[in-house]
Amino acid sequence: MIRKYIFGSPIETDAVVENIAAENGAPPYLSLDRDNDGHQVFSCRLADDDIVYGLGEAPRGINKRGHIYESFNSDDPYHTENKRSLYGSHNFIVVDGETCFGLFIDCGASVTFDIGYTEHDKMSITPSIGDLVLYIIEGSSSYDIVKQFRRIIGKSYIAPKWAFGFQQSRWSYFTADDVRRVAKSYREAGIPLDAVYLDIDYMEDYKDFTVSSERFPDFPAFVQEMKDMGIHLVPIIDAGVKIEDGYDVYEEGKEKGYFCKRPDGTDFVAAVWPGRTHFPDFLDPDARKWFGDKYKVLLDAGIDGFWNDMNEPAMFFTDEGVEEAVGYLKNFDFSCNDAGKYFELSGKFTGLANRRKDYSNIRHRINGEMVSHDRVHNLFGYMMTRAAAEGFKRLAPDKEILIFSRSSYIGMHRYGGIWTGDNQSWWSHILLNIKMMPSLNMCGFIYTGADLGGFGANCTRDLLLRWLAVGIFTPLMRDHSALGTRSQECYNMGDTQAFKGIIGLRYRLLPYLYRSYLNACNNDDMMIKPLAFGYPDDKRARHIEDQLLVGDSIMIAPVYEQNAVGRYVYLPEEMRLVIFKDAKVFRTEILPQGVHYIDAALDEVPIFIRKGKELPLCAPAQCTAELSEEITEIIR
Ligand code: GLC
DSSP states (O other), rough: EEEEEESSSOOOOOOOSSOOBBBOOOOTEEEEOOTTTSSEEEEOOOTTTOOOOOSSOOOOOOSSSTTTEEEEEOSSSSTTTTTOOEEOOOEEEESSSSEEEEEEEHHHOOOOESSSSSSSTTEEEEESOEEEEEEOOOSHHHHHHHHHHHHOOOOOOOOGGGGGSSSEEEETOOOOHHHHHHHHHHHTTOOOEEEEEOGGEEEEEEOTTOOTTSSSHHHHHHHHOOOOOOOOTEEEEEEEOOOTTHHHHHHHHHHHBBOOTTTTTSOOOETTTTTTOBBBOOTHHHHHHHHHTTTTHHHHOOEEEEESTTTOOOOBOHHHHHHHHHHHTTTOTTOOOOOHHHHHHHHHHHHHHTTTHHHHHHHHEETTTEEEETTTGGHHHHHHHHHHHHHHHHHHTTTTEEESSSSEETTGGGGGEEEEEEEEBHHHHHHHHHHHHHHHHHTTTTTTEOOOOOOBOOHHHHHHEEEEEHTSSSSEEEOOOOOTTTTGGGGGSSHHHHHHHHHHHHHHHHHHHHHHHHHHHHHHOOOOEHHHHHHHTTTTTGGGOOOOTTTTTEEEEEOOOOSEHHHHEESSOOEEEEEEEEEEEEEEEEOOSSSEEEEEEEEEEEEETTTTTEEEEEHHHOOHHHHHHHOOEEEE
16 A cells, blocks of 8 residues: 655656555654754654664665664765765665554655654654655555565666676776786686776776777777677766867757756856766756767677766865865964864865755756756766666667666666665675665665675775675675775685685576576565565564575575674574585585574685575576576575
8 A cells, every 4th residue: 555645846756657646634654743944854653673674775784773864865985884875865764563664755855864863762754855755655564565665666677697797897997908907817717707897997088988099999899809708898987077178078068058057057067087077967858868879889889888977976076165165274364273173174175075065056957947956966866877778778779788876866776776886895894785785675776786895995805705705696796996905806816716616606696696686676576685574473583684585595694704704693494504615515404493603714605595495506607698597406
């Protein structure tokens, strides 16, 4: 049962695709008040044992209780516990307890979710604007509510099968030879690989839809050369278009009025990788179509995968911000003895990126009217990725193309996947990766994954191995790292046998994983679920967050602590433990329901097969193109 309530005059987000008649009267389960600033606040009481699920890409646990979150798409590379926002805004939550209901706040503006933070037994939701659509979903269980919600937001994007192969990325493959070296090293080491990513370094001066002819001569031939090795190249596309006379994307966008504006009607300017840029106005369907068609040049070169980045949109600074900071500096009284003022001074400069004040100055054209960015901030990356996906449909209707984005909003799940942005080579980020997966699935984002090994900071061999042992179960399985960090390609991490084994196992699992993935996409279901969704009557399973159900047959319980030689695992029922090593069954036994300590060396992957279920495996391969669908082994 789904009820819809309209408040004010909301801007259409296209998040919900099912026609639902709006109801009059007050929504059930929630009280409606106003805070001191006049914002409407939806609130309800939480009982001690209630769990609050949802929020998709957000920090902290599967149960979102005990923190305050803000849906405000943010380019922030430090995903620490205290953060309130990440790159996506997924305003769907389920309260699971004596009363069980789901809600979705459909609104492109910032929304704050205080989930038992200010008062431990109260949840308050405060949208920053009064124009929104609220959906209340009732069902027989949280899992049922999730499935109903998924039905109204439409089918999730389906990635091509090759995008389930292992993928290698790094910001600093500067030349075609750098990329060749990566491909060759993987093949020589016998570690399977399906894709190498092209970060901003492939472009000419970071200009979208250009390829440096000096560093990547005869690009189409190079794309083919890699394809002949079974490797797809996946270039990045950024939201900002470089301001440069003679650059066609800039010239056309300017002439046609496709860029976001300032309040005075001039094109909005912000500094990003290419220097000064304009942002295409992805909220405008004409601009969207124009930008979507630009992918043609890369599709024509043989490219069949893309990642859309910096689309919160991320801004390093604006002229206004710099002027303000410099003005402050000029008037600064250096003789003052006020430490607070010193911090204020440095804050003027460290706070130049992604200033709310700058976002407030962006204007979009929506239905012929100029609309403040504040009302639609969270839709920007979504509409960029929609531009790409709709472009692919026009340009290459028969081709399966990989597309995923950094920034997102519910609705974008129909057009592409997401990766979870700039994490760090921290052990705590393996756990964050584990906990985020089911929340993302609830919101429709099935093709997702984290930067394995960590994007920022330096990776170690043990961290990468443990993280890969999680990554083999996530649809997007990509090792990615930042410029200047320690190299973390598998062949750069010492003896390659363990890597070969873990990634080899991914390929052996592919028939099972891809089938589970398609099932989830086609049936509004989840591929990766919290234990509680599979064992709703088990009180202990209900609160376990570091074990997950992947597909229907298996449970995983990854090791995510440094120097650990295993971990405790709770089995809600009798299960078969299978320890894989070198992509083969190394040890297996039936374990009774209860708590067990499971030993798992760095090169071993434990998998638990649920009672009465089976796990099919195929033969290993170096890439998906060589993978046979034939099942060579079934474990029960
Ligand atoms: C952003 C992306 C990251 C990429 C970098 C350079 O930080 O999140 O993945 O490597 O930009 O393009």
